[in-house]
Amino acid sequence: VSATRGDADPGSFLQLATYEKGSYSPGAGLPRRALWYFVNESVFRSGYFPLSSLKRYLLRLFGASIGTNVVIKPHVNIKLPWRLAVGDDCWIGEEVWIDNLDQVTIGANSCISQGAYFCTGSHDPRQRTFPLITRPILIGNGVWIGARAVVLGGVTVEDNAVVGAGATVTKNVPGNHLVVGGPVRDLGDIRPVGL
Ligand SMILES: CC(C)(COP(=O)(O)OP(=O)(O)OC[C@H]1O[C@@H](n2cnc3c(N)ncnc32)[C@H](O)[C@@H]1OP(=O)(O)O)[C@@H](O)C(=O)NCCC(=O)NCCS
Numbered sequence: 001v002s003a004t005r006g007d008a009d010p011g012s013f014l015q016l017a018t019y020e021k022g023s024y025s026p027g028a029g030l031p032r033r034a035l036w037y038f039v040n041e042s043v044f045r046s047g048y049f050p051l052s053s054l055k056r057y058l059l060r061l062f063g064a065s066i067g068t069n070v071v072i073k074p075h076v077n078i079k080l081p082w083r084l085a086v087g088d089d090c091w092i093g094e095e096v097w098i099d100n101l102d103q104v105t106i107g108a109n110s111c112i113s114q115g116a117y118f119c120t121g122s123h124d125p126r127q128r129t130f131p132l133i134t135r136p137i138l139i140g141n142g143v144w145i146g147a148r149a150v151v152l153g154g155v156t157v158e159d160n161a162v163v164g165a166g167a168t169v170t171k172n173v174p175g176n177h178l179v180v181g182g183p184v185r186d187l188g189d190i191r192p193v194g195l
Contacts, residue, residue, distance in 0.1 A: 013128060013191050020131040024101065027082055028063075036062050040078055047074035059084065067108060087141065102134040102153060107141035113165070115148040122153060126190055140175065150182070 026033060039058055043049045055072040063082030069089045077097045078084060084100055086092070087108030095115045098104050102120040106112065122133045135153030139145065143157050146165035157163060158175035168182030 014125075014130050015128045016130060018129045020129040022131055022133075024132050024134055026101075027080060032062075033080075036081060044072070044076050044078060050074055073114075093147070100137075101132075103136040104139075105136070106139040107143065107159065109141055110139055110143040110145070112139075112145045113147040113149075116145045117148075117150045119150060120153040 028036075039062070043058060044055060049055065050073075052070065052072045055076075056066045056070055059066045059072075059078070059081050065085040067086060067088035067090065070086050071091045073092060073094045073096075075095045076092055077095075077099075079098065079100050083103045084098060085103070085105045087106060087110070089109050090106055091111045092098075093112055093114040093116070096112050097115075097117045099118060100120050104118050104120060118137050120134050120137055122135075123130045124133060133153070137151055137153060138156040139151075140157060140159035140161065142160040144162045145151065145157070146163050146167065148165055149163045149167045149169065151157065151163070151169045155169050155172060157169065157173040158177075160176045161173045162178045163169055163173065164178065164180030166182065167180055169179065173179050
């Protein structure tokens with residue numbers, strides 16, 4: 001392990017100066033994104049505005065599809081509202097982070113508990129350019145995502161499934177099933193020899 005500060009770094013596999021976004025586009029121009037950044041920080045993340053009605057209104061204004069009676073607790077972080085659809089009577093708990101570079105769709109009557117993280121973005125760590133990969137997340141109707149669960153891009157959680165607290169969901173969850181856990185697995189050395 002080595003750490004350098006400000007020096008050239010010929011030893012790193014990743015070369016972030018060559019980072020590739022590929023075909024990714026945020027789906028809105030800079031003024032709209034800047035305005036949403038301010039609204040997200042001040043109204044959604046701050047906790048000063050506990051009322052869901054204002055948040056439903058603002059999300060719709062910025063292009064989200066939001067059903068009736070959706071509850072949005074304080075300290076929620078939403079990346080791109082125009083890539084969010086939430087069905088009727090859903091609950092979004094404190095500190096839920098919807099990192100929706102790609103579409104996130106949540107069905108009706110679903111409960112997303114505190115601190116859940118919807119992670120639509122990833123990178124290919126086998127390439128030095130660290131290319132961005134984005135994939136959508138689909139949560140069905142009547143689903144419960146437990147506190148601090150992580151749901152990765154490309155995952156569908158089918159109707160009436162439950163994801164236990166702290167789970168890491170990398171694959172689709174069948175309807176009505178309960179899934180828990182998420183121990184890390186060492187998948188071996190992914191770097192070329194000598195790096
Ligand atoms: C998913 C959940 C409801 C399961 O409850 P349950 O069906 O009563 O399950 P049990 O407590 O009987 O546990 C069954 C087994 O699963 C394991 N388990 C339960 N929840 C787990 C979790 N979140 N992560 C890992 N393992 C879990 C238990 O250790 C037990 O293992 P064992 O069979 O080896 O003893 C619950 O554990 C959970 O995660 N709740 C979420 C809490 C939450 O998010 N609250 C926020 C809103 S208030």
